[in-house]
Structure formats: C-alpha cells, structure tokens
Amino acid sequence: MSRAWKSPVTARDAAPTPLAVQQALPFVEPAPLVKPPFLTPTSVQRLWFCIWLPDLPLAASRSSDDAAAVIEEQQGIHRVLLADRQARAAGVMAGQSANAALALLPTLQLEERSLLREQQALEALAGWLERFSSFVCIADHDVLLLEIAGSLRLFGGLRPLREKISKGLRQHGFDASLAIAPTPLGATWLARAGRRACIRDEQNLKRELRHLPLASLSWPAGIYASLTGMGVTNIGDCLRLPREGFVRRFGAQPMLELDRALGHLPDPRNAWRAPERFCSDYEMTEETSNRELLLNICRELLLLHEQFLLARQLGTQRLSFSFFHLKGSATELQLGCARADRSAERWLELLRIRFDQLVLPEPVIATRLRSGMTQALQAESARLNFHTADAGPVRRYSIAQLAERLIARIGDQSVHSTNLVAEHRPQYAWRTQGLLSDWTSSTLSEVRRHLRRPLWMLPEPILLPADSGYPLHQGNRIRLLDGPERLETGWWDEEGISRDYYMAVNPAGIRLWIFRNRRRSSSWYLHGYFG
Template sequence: MPRVASLYLPQLAIDRLRAIEARAGKRPEAPADPHPPFTRSSSPNAVRPEPVEGPVRGPAPGLRQAQPERTEDGLIPNRSGGWRPGARWAQSPDAPEGSDPWLERRIAKKRAKRDELQAQIDQLPAHQRPAMRELGRRSEPAPMPFKAMPPDEGARAPRPPYNLEGAFWQQGAIMTRAVAEGMSRDRGSTHGHMPRTIAPLSPSHHPPFTVRFEQSREPATNAPLRLCSNRTVVEEETGPLVTAQKHGNKILVAAACPAAQALGLTPGMALTHARALVPGLDVRDADPAGDAAFLDRFADYAARRWSPAVMATGDGLWLDLTGTAHLFGGEAKTCARIRRFCARLGLSARIAVAETGRAANAMARHLPGPVTLLEPGREAEALAPLPLTCLGDEEHVTDAARRLGIDTVGDLMALPRGPLTRRFGRTLLRHLDQALGHRPEPLCPVIPTDAAEAEVRFLEPIATAEAIEEAIRHAMALLMAELAARGLGARAVTMLCRRVDGGDQVAGIGTARATRDAAHLLRLMRMRIEGIDPGFGIEAIRLVAIRSDPLGAQAIGGLVDDRPDLAPLVDQLAGRLGPRRLFRRAAVESDVPERSTTRITPLAEGAAWSTNWPRPVTLLRRPEPVANVLAELPDRPPKRFTWRGQPHRVTRGDGPERIYGEWWRGRREADAVRDYFRVEDDQGARFWLFRRGDGADGRTGDMSWHLHGLFG
C-alpha cells in the first residue's frame, strides 16, 4: 500500500529571507504560524497525531504567565526576558517561598539515576568494580537555573559545531550539509551548552538555528513553534513583510508574510496597491532562483535522511514513505520529526500523508492542521469539500469551471465525465483520477550524489612516511579516475588514515580551481604527511573529494596559450602560509573609502577599479585622528598637522573632494559629510586627509581631522 507525504512550505521565501538576515547580524524573526497546530478537519476521517514527539518540555508546573514585578525605582528584576527559577514573580502563590519545583524534580531524577547506577556497581564482585578514576566525578552539581550570559555581554564565546571532517566513519555524511549551505551554520551555536528546553541535537547534523517548543497551559492552538538563535527567543511580532518581483511592466507581490496577509495583502497583487493599503510596508526583492536552489538542497538532504524517493515541487517536497515510516516510529512521528527539522531551519511547514501524492498535496495546502494523516481509501471523502484549485490545474480551467458552478472537488465528481472532457479537456479529469488513486502518477525523485572517494587497505599496517606517500599516490590515482568519470575536478580533498587502535588521522588540502592533476595534488598532500601520527600503524587510507566542481575542455584564444598558470603556485603558497593569508583586493561599489574594497581569492575576477578620482596606494583600515591642525575654513587644505606624534608642515595641497554618507545605512550617516584633501609635506610624503563636516552645518560633522591613506 503506497503512502506519500506532501511537505508544504507556505512561507519559504519569507522564512529564508529572515534566516539570511539573522545570519547577517540582525535579530532573527520567528516564522509566524497562523494556523492552529491541531484543529479538526472538514473530513471526518482525517487522523491528527500529537503535535510534539520526544523530550519537549514547557514551563515548570506552578509557574504562571505573569509580567515581572517592578521595584520601587521602576526597574524590572529580570531583564533577560522569560522566567528565572526561584524569582518571586515566577512562583505560584501556593508554592512555599524559596522552592523551585522544576529544580527539585531535576535533582531528584539525578539522584535516582545515581542510586540505580550505584546499585548495579554494588552487585559486581570487588575485582570487577570500576575504579574511581573511571567513574569520573561522582558528585554532580545541581543544574544551573540561570540563563547563560550572551557572548556580546562579556561571556566566553561558545565553541563551534562539531567538525564532520574529524571522524573516519562520518565522511559519508559530509554531503548532507548541502541543505545548510543556503542558510549557513550559525557560528554562535549552543552545541555543548543546550538550554534545558531543547532536545540535544545530533552533532553531524547541527542546524543553523535552535528551535524551542513552548508548551503553555493554554490549549494547543496557542502554541506555535518559536525560532531562536544563540539562546534568544523572539517574543514580539514582526511587521508586515513582502517580496516583490517584476512581471513585464508591473511589479507584483511575490510572497507575503502572515502579518501582511492578515492586512489584506496577497501574492499577485500590484506593489503600488499593497503600499497604498499598508503604509510603511517592508518590501524586499524576490529571489526565486535562490529559493529553488535551497529547495533542491533540501530535497537532496531529505533523500539521504528520511526517504529514498523525494521530489521537489515549487513550494515543498513529496516524500514516498512506503516502507520507511516504521524506521522512525510510524507516520505520525516521522511527520513530527520533519516539522521539527523545518523549525530548526526557521521554516513554517505543513505536512499531509495519503495514498496518492496529489491528494496529500491538496490536504497539506488546504487543511488548517500542521499534520494530517489520511486513512487508506478515504481520498474521495477528504477531497470532496476542498476547492477545485487543490488539484493543481491551470487558472483558466478552474475559472471556467467556477463559472459553471463547479466550486469543489465533490461537485466535479458528481458530474458525468463525457461532457467534462469535451469542455475542459483531459487534464482536469486526469488530475482527479491521480488524486483518487485511479490512475498512477509518476514520482521523479532526486538522486543524491555521494562525494567521490577512494580507499586503500593494507595487509600489514604501515608507519613510515615513504609507505604513506606511496599509498596516497595509489589512492590519488583511483580518486582522479573517479572524478574523470563524473566530469568533475577536485577543489578540496580530505585524507583519513585509520590506525590499528581505531583512531583517525585527518589532513586536508584545497586548490584555487578545479583540477585532476594527480601529481600536483600529491605534492600538496605530501606537505601534510609530517603532521600524521601513525601510532602503532595505519591499516587504511581514504581520500574524499569533499568539494568538486565541473571540469571539462576549455577554449583558448589561439593555437598556443602563453598565459602562465598561477594555480599551482597559489595552491603551494596557500598550503604553506594558510588560505586566509593569500588574497587580492577588489573594488566594491561604494563611495565611502573604507567600504570600497574587499578581499577575494587570488584567482578570482574582481570588479574594475574606478579611475574617476585618485586614491592612495595604502588605505588605512580605520581613519586615524590627527592633532594640531591649522587650516582655513571652509575649503582650504591644512597648513600643518601632527600624526602619530610626528609634526608635518604642508607645502602643497589639493581639494576638497566631498563624500556624503550612505544615508540608507542609518541615521548617523544621513547628514554626514567628509571633505578629503591630498597634501604633501616638506619631506615629500603625500597624505590623504579628511575633515568631518562642511563647516556650516553642525549636523554634518564635528570638524575633526583624520588621516585615511598614504600615496606612493
């Protein structure tokens, strides 16, 4: 019996945009869920599982949802938000003063577990009991009831997530990080410092955000999923946000957040109309290509994790759960697991399971509950009250049917098929048959590709550098053959050496561009051999191309290409000095000098430098203040100044060149003005100085002088 799940992401564009802004340093916003977590469906046979599965906890018993009391001077005792165990305003009135029910339960649970372990140890013979050093610390402290201080307030920064490249047996899961590349990892991960309301996550699949399931004492309809990052829970609602895209001569709304939809804004509406309805509307550019690329990565991850047959649709996924749901505890727990993962990515999701993919797709998009499980053979009864658009037909077909009074799927099923075929064609009835299971619907699954790898095993362990180099040479030849068969070139190669004691030695190299030159890669890997500790011997060596790019034939300008190939030199310098110490400077479109340059890789092509205005050869990272400046206002260069304790007398000067601040970045730059001067002192040194302010309006600057660069 086939079972297909349809995962619907109603706010994919909005949630992805907010996640990108959160990584950029802005406050993360919670994806709103306007639908109640579990409500009754119009179909009497739709089964609703429990919304949360696993170790999900809510507020401690005895706590009430109350605002914190203010002291006599008007200050709130708990400034960090949330509740603090032991606080007077967070305790129940009938609880004894100074008690904390949650803390007492945790301590009692730890004591019971310790007593059970001690009883097992006492049953062992004396010579088999573990030593004290093997047991570690036997007296565990009480759990810390207070929140950890954020890193930006002086606390120690949390350690980064677990490195997948550090374990031999986890290399097969390296490519599963593809879904997180579009929303990269959060550098402030709470791995190792998990809050008490969060279930520990697998280190090999650490999400970019941490989700907190808040379960209040109210009904489940008021408990949406909340997104948090770096232990910060977003409490307040966000303003209306829409994305816009140009269609012909019009600019239309591509996606709207739930807050915007509640104000009457819908996708497809003209942007001018939306701005007239909601003044101050937050509008962003739509990125359909980025959304599609993220969805493809998500489908690749799902095919590796939940089901081997996954197909990406325009706004979600289809997953074939036939024969796989029991691996996760059933369909209900599988759906709950998928929704929790989507919540960790910051995505609001609804999912439905039925015998056909089109029926599951219709229920996921038109039923209010986040999870809907349909019993086998009940598709017709469940689809009957749904609108005709749930079948996925074109808009002109559904409009024509609506003019004839066919509004729901039930109305369509009650009519004879012959006249419907002559009037609407075969597509409408074919979709209906596919939804009811009368006609098969092919599923075009994504095929995840594993990273190219090569492994060499030995009859006897090896330990010398010469033997390791010869083994790497043989494994590199096998890896290059595998890459050539796929039409790829290696950009990053990781070597894993398994020792006889079970330990792994890891080393990696990278290249500036894709290559299949085995000799060049062997030279780079040879520099890593000295850092390998063979121990009692190495029994296997494995090479994995963790990053690869397409590599094919390239056209050249003539019969002979005289341009030197700098890629091997760049790779060797980066291998010795480090990849971050080898870079080039490229121009960025910005009038502010400190923002007009950026770092790029040595072989990357950057933007052309502007020649409209002269710029110094050496630009200081930050402008340095100068003292004892003597200059005539408002637009004359300085006569003398002191920089780094050294006085300079100016003999020549040119300027000013006025540069205005980028007003869209903030209020501080709305009226900011800089007047730049090129000056030369009596020793022949040339400097680039500027004065804050125009000399007439005090809002433009404080009239202080700074040195920003040095000419050659």
C-alpha cells in the first residue's frame, strides 16, 4: 500500500518541545570568549666561533719542516713578513731584509708571499669547517666565522665541538687563535687579542670587550694614532667618550662597529659557499720534467677532487689537467668516464694510460686540475671478490671501465655506443653516441622500451629465397616464432615503409628478424640477427 507524500515540516510549523522534555535536557553554558595572548617576538640566540689565522701566509706557502720565512717586497726591498719558530730562535724577525735573515740562518728557506695560495688555503679550510656548521663566513683575509648555536646538540656540547675544531686545525698545520661570543665582531676582536674566551651570554660581553686593546680592532692607522695620543688605549676608554663628539671626529663607522660588537645593532653576514666545480693548482718551486713526480702531483690533486665530490655526493664524467710552462702555452690533457665517478684511483688509472702518450714540449712549473659538470652520483653495490691464501684478490672490470680504458688508449673518436631514437623505422631508430657524452634520460615511451629489436641490424635488408611461400635461410626453411608487428610510417617523405615484421628461428637455433612488404610483392627479407 502506497503512502501519501508529505512536505517537510518547517521550523515555524513544528510543535514546541514539551516542558518535561525541556527539563530533562542538560543545560550547556556558552563557552567564554578567550582573548588570544599577546605574542612577543623571541630573539634567536646566536653563538659565533671565530678562527683567526695570524700565520696563514706561512702555513699556505710552507713546503717542508725546515726553518722557513715568508718575504714580501716593500719599497723595492724583500723583507721578512713572518718567520716560524726555528727561524725566530735563530734571530730572524719580521721587518728584516732577506739578506740579513740569510746571514743569521744560511739554511733558511725563503718563500715569496702568495695571496692566491692564502685564499686557496682559506677556502679549503672553510670547506672543511662546513662539517661543523651550516653557516661558515670568510670575514677577512685571515678570519673565519662559524655560527655554532645549532650544532651544539649534534656534537655533544660546546667543549667537545671546540676540541674537535682545535684538533682539526692543528692536524691541517694551522696555528689559530680561537674565541666564542654572541656577536661575530665581538668574537673576532677577542680572537685577534689572543683571548681564548668563551662567552655565551650577551650581558657578559661588554665586561670582556672593554679591556681589549685598540690594536685588535683593525681600525685605520690614523684613528688608532689619534686615540692613542688622547690616552685612549682600549675599548672601555672609547665607550666612555661622548658619542656625538666621537662620531664628529672619527666618523660613524667606528661607532657602528662598537654597537655591532656589543649586540646593540644587528650584524648580518654572508655565508660562504664552496664552488660547484673543483679547481685546484699545484705550484712547484722549480721546473721539472720528471713524469713520475708529475703523476704523484696529479694523484694529490685527484685525492682532493675525490674529497670535494664525496662531501657533496656528486660525480663527474670529465676532468681536465693543465701543465703550465714558463715559456709557451700550457699543455692540456682531457680525461673522460663513461659514467660519472669520483674515485681518485680510477681517474689515476686512466691518467697513466694517457700520460704515456702525452708530449710535454718544456718542463712543467705548475699543474691545474679542473672538473667538468657534476651530477648526482648513483651508488651501486660492488661485487664481493674472494681470494685464496696464495693469490691476491681478482680484479674485475665492468664494460664501462673497459670502454674507458679503450678511449684512453685509442681516443674518444674510435669508441662509440648506440642509443635509441624515437623513430619506428628500424634504420632510423638508433644512432651512434660518444661514450663520454652526457647521459640524459630517453624520451621513449614505456611501450617503446619493451619492443624487442635485434642487436645486429643489417645495413640493408637481404632478400630471402622462398619455397612455396615459406622463407628459407641458408637453404633451410625457417620457423616463425612471433609476429606480425606492423610498421607503417614515413609516409611524409620518400622512405616510407609498410611492413609486417616477424621473429623467426632457423634449424641452427639462430633467431632472425624478417619482414615482408604489404603493398608490394610478398617476398621475404632478412633485416637483423638477435644473436
């Protein structure tokens, strides 16, 4: 029995809730309006680790453990800029002429100051310090700054972190002055003054800075002489001077530096970033034609290159060596890998092969290594090689390593690989490609990837004889295994095809790729061997 349809009851038509039901329902009070609390900005706590390298010119140019000094030309005279401990014990001091230093210590090794080597050493040290902090700053020609507030928990606190950095600097051959402070300029001044201070609270910073001498501020010599003549010898004396008079006489920059050092003004710094490509030079003290020595120098550069790529999980396919001569242009040597790699031993093996064929017109005075474009390195599991008690491990080479050795031996133009092309016509569906070219992802579809094609493609199809319509190969009837695969394309040019391709096998078990034309005679043709 059907029921009559009724329209829905609206609110004004609905009956009121009985009083008894209303009394049974619980009464819920409205939630009070909560005023959101006032948000106060919180300052980010910073902690700066300063590394001052007063002996950087000496450490960057030192080549042996013998007594050494760095000289610099001043008004036409070579004078000592820095001397190591052995030289100072013999009486060699900064400011002496080179002849006077040699008269005191005839075995003294004098090195000309090289700003390039100092910059390279500073950048190499900055790259090493990136393992301790994500923010490394080259503040001056001899000053490095690290922001370490975010690294304390990772390294177990401030003391272990400081010990690790200090130990690493000694292992790298640097004698550094270290200081830690909440502001970068405050940490720099403390380090330049030789105060091995560790200040974590900004409120204690002023008390430590006020006793520092003005010589640690690197202010211009004119300002330093004027303040010293007034009897102002430290930062505390500067802070007691009237600000307006100080700015009017010495300019605003010194006062701004004081405010930044005390934390009254922000002091933003630019983070140093290592270059994306590796480039390093090795300068020799004299010319050489010793090939074994040059190979050892190249090996040192390759080890640095391997560390550079390892820290970034990158690899490269190309390397370039430049051998510089005092007369004439540099001799270039290019190396390449079939796949991106960073192993120093693998590159050195290829270098040894090419180095036997390299002609050096003159002795070499310097060597440079440059890497090519870097790319993400795809790590693969290596083979586990077993060895017996009487024989060493058996070394196995991959097909890529074999190709690289062939290229190093006979040249890049003589070794090629094949690459698929997005084309259905077999004669145009592949092309040769240099093994050292950049490997890019193919644009072929997944369907195209799974098509079976013979490895040995004939330059031109060969007409097969037939017996009662069945194709023959080497006098025997062949058996069709798969097909047909219809290819009908190229109608827009003069080489269009309309074929049915089959996979076949002859009595000897050789798999063949054969076809017959659809629009012409029904003859059979052989186009390739599957192997």
